[in-house]
Amino acid sequence: MxxxxxxxxxxxxxxxxxxxxPGARLRTKELQNVPVNYQPLxxxxxxxxxxxxxxxxxxxxxxxxxxxxxxxxxxxxxxxxxxxxxxxxxxxxxxxxxxxxxxxxxxxxxxxxxxxxxxxxxxxxxxxxxxxxxxxxxxxxxxxxxxxxxxxxxxxxxxxxxxxxxxxxxxxxxxxxxxxxxxxxxxxxxxxxxxxETQHDENxxxxxxxxxxxxxxxxxxxxxxxxxxxxxxxxxxxxxxxxxxxxxxxxxxxxxxxxxxxxxxxxxxxxxxSLRTVNYTHIWNHLLHSGVTHYCGAPTVQIGIINDPLARELSRPVTAIIAGAAPTAHLIAELERKGINPVHVYGLTETYGPFTRNYRQDHWEKVSLDERARFMARQGHAFVTADDARVVTVEEGSDILKDVPADGKTLGEIVTRGNIYFNDPAATKKAFRGGFFNTGDLAVMYPDGSVSIMDRSKDIIISGGENASSLAIEQELASHPHVLEVSVIARNHPKWGERPMAFVILHPQHIARWKGRFHEFGEDLKSHAKKRLPGFACPEWVEVVPELPKTSTGKILKTELRRIVAKL
Amino acid sequence: MxxxxxxxxxxxxxxxxxxxxPGARLRTKELQNVPVNYQPLxxxxxxxxxxxxxxxxxxxxxxxxxxxxxxxxxxxxxxxxxxxxxxxxxxxxxxxxxxxxxxxxxxxxxxxxxxxxxxxxxxxxxxxxxxxxxxxxxxxxxxxxxxxxxxxxxxxxxxxxxxxxxxxxxxxxxxxxxxxxxxxxxxxxxxxxxxxETQHDENxxxxxxxxxxxxxxxxxxxxxxxxxxxxxxxxxxxxxxxxxxxxxxxxxxxxxxxxxxxxxxxxxxxxxxSLRTVNYTHIWNHLLHSGVTHYCGAPTVQIGIINDPLARELSRPVTAIIAGAAPTAHLIAELERKGINPVHVYGLTETYGPFTRNYRQDHWEKVSLDERARFMARQGHAFVTADDARVVTVEEGSDILKDVPADGKTLGEIVTRGNIYFNDPAATKKAFRGGFFNTGDLAVMYPDGSVSIMDRSKDIIISGGENASSLAIEQELASHPHVLEVSVIARNHPKWGERPMAFVILHPQHIARWKGRFHEFGEDLKSHAKKRLPGFACPEWVEVVPELPKTSTGKILKTELRRIVAKL
CATH class of the missing domain: 3.40.50.12780 (ANL, N-terminal domain)
Known part of the structure; x- marks a missing residue:
């Protein structure tokens, strides 16, 4: 033992x-009749x-x-x-x-x-x-x-x-x-x-x-x-x-x-x-006393970790692998303050989880935290075994993928290749339009070849004819020191077609300050936004909420928020 | 830049x-007509x-x-x-x-x-x-x-x-x-x-x-x-x-x-x-001043490194990957004293170089250096992508591989599988007798599943009916503090059939002491051997030499030594 x-x-x-x-041979049965130089992975x-x-x-x-x-x-x-x-x-x-x-x-x-x-x-x-x-x-x-x-x-x-x-x-x-x-x-x-028997077919x-x-x-x-x-x-x-x-x-x-x-x-x-549930007391107990060096989690979980009363600086470096959404500047700073090194990755079930990673660059060390956080929020470059992450557009009815210019501005869809397939050949064909897996995530490509997700296609807000990225708006609103979590969706507007509406959870430390004055907080947040975002991307409405509807895997359910907004 | x-x-x-x-796409041409989930490695x-x-x-x-x-x-x-x-x-x-x-x-x-x-x-x-x-x-x-x-x-x-x-x-x-x-x-x-064009065939x-x-x-x-x-x-x-x-x-x-x-x-x-030649002054210059963290080399090269006048303790950990022969206790100690962490691997050209590694075990930390060196001299366990390293015997005329008992004593041949093949189908077939690549290296398997090479089949010395491993003898003779390098081969003996003969290079620091008294050194080394080896494995003859014949890749040419011995 x-x-x-x-x-x-x-x-x-x-x-x-x-x-x-004792002494058992730790190999499944040897394969017969396969080439001697082939070992199935x-x-x-x-x-x-x-x-x-x-x-x-x-x-x-x-x-x-x-x-x-x-x-x-x-x-x-x-x-x-x-x-x-x-x-x-x-x-x-x-x-x-x-x-x-x-x-x-x-x-x-x-x-x-x-x-x-x-x-x-x-x-x-x-x-x-x-x-x-x-x-x-x-x-x-x-x-x-x-x-x-x-x-x-x-x-x-x-x-x-x-x-x-x-x-x-x-x-x-x-x-x-x-x-x-x-x-x-x-x-x-x-x-x-x-x-x-050894499985002879690695596929x-x-x-x-x-x-x-x-x-x-x-x-x-x-x-x-x-x-x-x-x-x-x-x-x-x-x-x-x-x-x-x-x-x-x-x-x-x-x-x-x-x-x-x-x-x-x-x-x-x-x-x-192994932890049965996301229990922050247990998590901190293990971070502090069980020699933990690595964990994975969506930003929601990471926020819970940094805000737990047990949170303190760790004596050993810990790597936090973050996916599901981009980490905010606040989250990055708070993790780093605790000796936790955030690594931002991006992927989908279809790509075995992570297929891109935000690769830290030397010149980020010389910029402000806010600027570095913006770099770290990018989804970055393809993983080694993920082959490729392109940002492309496809003309309607065509099957030819065209890379967007690497200008950090032009919106396209992230596509990738990998060792994946589906249950259903028709679905596979559709998902692999152009020979690449179509993620449905809209992104830009920067001149350094890194990609940055702007939104799911359906989460784009068309405000006064402009495309406003709800993710980009959320990223900026999250930099307000009193915001714990935020989600932004489109709400119909008689003049502009759509305008952003923000749902905000206040930080527990600051909630008392705004008690009974949520409207004033909304104005404060709007003026914060005006300094950082173009007019069409500023939230027209701010709603302070005690919690946000989430999927079973911790993703915010924008469909639920849209249902609420539809009734307004 | x-x-x-x-x-x-x-x-x-x-x-x-x-x-x-600027902005060139860093991918070879996309493959057409391959399954979307296949990316050739x-x-x-x-x-x-x-x-x-x-x-x-x-x-x-x-x-x-x-x-x-x-x-x-x-x-x-x-x-x-x-x-x-x-x-x-x-x-x-x-x-x-x-x-x-x-x-x-x-x-x-x-x-x-x-x-x-x-x-x-x-x-x-x-x-x-x-x-x-x-x-x-x-x-x-x-x-x-x-x-x-x-x-x-x-x-x-x-x-x-x-x-x-x-x-x-x-x-x-x-x-x-x-x-x-x-x-x-x-x-x-x-x-x-x-x-x-992208190569579509990963094989x-x-x-x-x-x-x-x-x-x-x-x-x-x-x-x-x-x-x-x-x-x-x-x-x-x-x-x-x-x-x-x-x-x-x-x-x-x-x-x-x-x-x-x-x-x-x-x-x-x-x-x-990159270094054009094995120049120890350049090597130490880079170890000391260029931030080197890793290098590979046979023990001969490692001996040159630790004995160079520039050698000193490094301020940064360096990993030395050693193959070609097992490192001796002396070499391990001297490397570690300089902050160099030796990693012993084993492989052949047919296995892409390393296919086993000596995996350090916790209990080695508690034993003497000599004992730890004996553990570290083992070739260890298979690499992750090497699939397997077995020690087997094959009955003459049969094609069925039988694992030797994991007793650290029974001699067999190391065989492996991997993603390799040859120019020549007949040679491939022969090399893969039993479906595994036959290395020609004789080894034992220990109860912990690690393998240890005793010899190339032709390097075994049959002394008084006993199989004496020239490698094991070399390993023990190298523990004499005045020995820099040693090679042992079989020499015919009228009574015992064969007996070991040792060729020794003296350590530069101790050469003066034995000047003109090489015979006495030989006696000293023999009595050193008698304390550590069974009688049939003790060298009958010791020859002090200024250098040993080597292949272009630094392996000692035992064929040359045999030629010398044949003339004695």
Whole structure:
């Protein structure tokens, strides 16, 4: 067993089925009849290698639950093997989909490797969805088995006809999930990894994720083994993860397969700490006392972190990978003040999470924080394994992509290529108009080749015939010291067609000052905006609100705000 | 231009043809008719990306020559593009081989990228070979064009009928190589990267390297684009190269394509400093004053570094990647004393250089240096992209590989899989007996899964019926404080069949003490050996020599020693 003093307070013994036999060979069955120089890329190889090189290193810790657990790479690999055999025993065939509905916990961490070891496809489902949405995804994905955390059983249709395995998240022998794993171990008859067939096709599916989307039905995106392998390595490299790293799971693993970090961390031999919920007390406890070096999160979560009463300067550098929206100057300054280094990345479920990164440039060190924040808010340049990030326009009815001039002004759509495809050939064709994946995000390209998102196409405000970017307006309004969060949408205007309306959450420290005087705050914010924005982009209306409607993944639901505005 | 103060003493302007036009798109022509989710892996993508993200960062410095040069990623990428067009203009077709004969210098650095951009295969030739060997390689490889450094023109057969481009290594407009590049630029008609076809087949050849071998004809090994891409990323990750890194080129780039570091450094955005020769004064100058963080080298080179009069403790951590032979306890201690962190890797030309690494384990910190050195001398575990490193035996006439027990004792052959193949299908088949590449290195596997090479099969000494590993004997003899280098071979013995004979170079600091008393030193070394080795492994004879015969890549030529012994 490991002797990591950071987690010595966790008293836990893995189940007998989780303990590997000594000297087991950590390779799936050798491929026959493939060229000798071909090794299919598969992120499953990472856990086998980690268990081979660092068997006794702490791989996965799940501390803040009634029954905390801690697994070394060696034990974790055995559990993953058990899961693969248990799935096969349950009738899972190569290419079948296995759903998992769970918050961050060993169940979903295991599934990212174990489902692949059974040559099946993992379908992680957002726990914040409504039962009818879960039902749609289970049906559309054709999931043949469901792994579910006890807290989310109610999301599963009662009349489901596929096996449901419940985890009580205890890691104890009497947990039904542990029983399932033990059955897998018994079923394997100790043939071990060599009893599992190697997936010969690196273009086989690894995960089937559904985008939470702000409108319409969830869309299914199949990621390949090859693409997941490459994206995981890219994320490990870009994040500078290594054996000394400790990664804190704040981002849900079900969100775009955790941006491939479930594999990236294992590739890098990092230790992972899993948190069921976004609890800032727990987060700060781990930042301060568990040697955390890395975490991922949307700006909303980052704001929660810097504003928590426990927040203080850390003695060790921590890297915060930020995606979902651009970090504001205020957020960057507050993170840096705490010794947290913000890294801004951009991506979609269709691109395995991050596919561009904001690459820091030397000359940024010489400019003001506000200016640097504007640079850091850019989505930047393509990741190494993402091939390309272009900003293009397409003439109506044509299929030819034309790059916009790199002038920082001309609006186009970000398109990329990568190792991705869809469930549905027609949808794939549409999504890849011109041979590139069309993100739907509108952006400009700067002379240095970096891209900057101005808006989702539908979020552009057409004010007096001018295109006003709601993101750019939000970015400027967020620089007001009393603003905690802000969202801007279009509201009809009799003269200008549309005008921006801002919904604002006040900073808790300043809320008392404006009590009963929200109108005055609105005027203050408008005059702040006038100094920074062209007239057509200044908000005509400011509404102070206690909270903003958000998707299950923390994105602000502008559709909800539009519904409110439509009634005004 | 860059403003890297470390190299401000270099006054140099690139030729007009080396200066890229503003705003050029840094992508080769988009592929048509390939699946939208397929991006062929190609290490050429690294330089395009580096020039896109960090155009003004210093990429390549060549300082210790009469006409020093310094190139940013942007300028270097343009030169690489020019080289590709110049090759195409000269009639080079996809798949053709282009030879390069040069020490470390921009010519060979350019060629690692530019030849790939022309979709041709780079054939780097060892400058230390004899003209008849070079002639053989040029003929066998079918090279269609030769890039040669002015100092090595004499290696080229005078009657060659392929174009020869000479570099005077000046970077100036009047250099014939620069003229060649300028012709390429003119030929491109400013179509730039988009005028170059993208290689659609990631399994196309990248390099054709000839192993210098200690016996027989050089053997040609073709490395694929895919394999080179993956190995380069693995080396960047394993070496923890990043944008802040400065890599010193001591290892010749022609040696197994520089172990893929010509691409790994560009992938990581590192700065590379090139040295034409192994000059310890220059090496220490750069270690002390140029911010070097990484270099690669065989133990022989490392010994030269620690024993140089300029050697001192460095103020910055430096990583030394060691391959070719295992580092001794003395070498490890001396490197660490200077702030140099030794990383022991193992590989062959057939495996893109490194394919295993000695992964440091926590419990090594608690043992004596001698014991830790024994751990660090192991070749360790497979690299992430190397898939596997097994130690096996094959029954005569069979094709089935059987793993040896992981007992640290049973001898077998190291075999691996990877993305490699050969020129010659019959040779490939033989080399891949059992579906794995047979390295010819004999090793044991320890219970922790790490491998340790005992010998090349032909270097085993059969002494009194026992197998004595010449490497293990060398390792123990090297622990004598007066030994600088040692090589052990078998010598016939009337009673025991064979017995070990040791050839020793004395440490310069201790040579005076033993002057005229080499026999006494021999006795001293034998009694040192008796305390550490079984009787059958103790050297029967010790010969003090001023130097050891070596291959052009610094490996000790045991064949030469055997020839000497045969005459005794």
């Amino acid at each position: 490991s002797s990591d003093s950071r987690f010595s307070s966790i008293k836990f013994s893995p189940t007998p089925a989780s303990v590997p036999p 598969n992120p499953l190889s990472f856990i086998l290698r980690a268990a081979h090189v660092y068997p006794n290193k702490v791989a996965l810790v799940h501390p803040d639950v009634p029954s905390p657990v801690i697994y070394t790479f060696s034990v974790w690999a055995q559990r993953i093997q058990n899961l693969a055999y248990a799935l096969i025993r349950s009738g899972i065939q190569p290419g079948d989909r296995v759903a998992v509905i769970a918050p961050n916990c060993p169940l979903i961490a295991d599934a990212h490797h174990g489902v692949l070891a059974a040559r099946a496809i993992l379908c992680p489902i957002n726990t914040r969805l409504k039962p009818h949405e879960v039902e749609y995804i289970l049906g559309h994905s054709g999931s043949k088995l469901i792994l579910v955390d006890h807290e989310y059983r109610n999301l599963i249709p009662p009349n489901t006809n596929v096996p449901v395995i419940v985890s009580k998240d205890t890691g104890r022998a009497d947990d039904p999930y542990e029983g399932f794993l033990s059955q897998g171990r018994a079923f394997s008859q100790e043939k071990g990894w060599q009893g599992l 086989a599916g690894a995960t089937l994720c559904y985008t939470s989307g702000t409108t319409g039905r969830p869309k299914g995106v199949i990621a390949t083994l090859r693409g997941s392998y490459l994206a995981a390595i890219a994320n490990a490299f870009e994040g500078r993860l290594n054996k000394e790293s400790t990664y804190l799971w704040i981002l849900p693993m079900f969100h775009a397969a955790g941006w491939t970090y479930p594999w990236a961390n294992v590739f890098a031999f990092s230790t992972q700490i | 860059s403003s890297d103060s470390r190299f401000s003493s270099i006054k140099f302007s690139p030729t007009p043809a080396s200066v890229p036009p 190609n290490p050429l993508s690294f330089i395009l990306r580096a020039a896109h993200v960090y155009p003004n960062k210093v990429a390549l410095v060549h300082p210790d020559v009469p006409s020093p040069v310094i190139y940013t990623f942007s300028v270097w990428a343009q030169r690489i593009q020019n080289l590709a067009y110049a090759l195409i203009r000269s009639g080079i077709q996809p798949g053709d081989r282009v030879a390069v004969i040069a020490p470390n210098c921009p010519l060979i650095a350019d060629a690692h990228h530019g030849v790939l951009a022309a979709r041709a295969i780079l054939c780097p030739i060892n400058t230390r070979l004899k003209p008849h060997e070079v002639e053989y390689i040029l003929g066998h490889s079918g090279s269609k064009l030769i890039l040669v450094d002015h100092e090595y023109r004499n290696l080229i057969p005078p009657n060659t009928n392929v174009p020869v481009i000479v570099s005077k290594d000046t970077g100036r407009a009047d250099d014939p190589y620069e003229g060649f590049l300028s012709q390429g630029r003119a030929f491109s008609q400013e179509k730039g990267w988009q005028g170059l 196309a050849g990248a390099t054709l390297c000839y192993t210098s071998g200690t016996t027989g004809r050089p053997k040609g090994v073709i490395a694929t684009l895919r394999g080179s891409y993956l190995a380069a990323i693995a080396n960047a990750f394993e070496g923890r190269l990043n944008k802040e890194s400065t890599y010193l080129w001591i290892l010749p780039m022609f040696h197994a394509a520089g172990w893929t570091y010509p691409w790994a450094n560009v992938f990581a955005f590192s700065t590379q400093i």
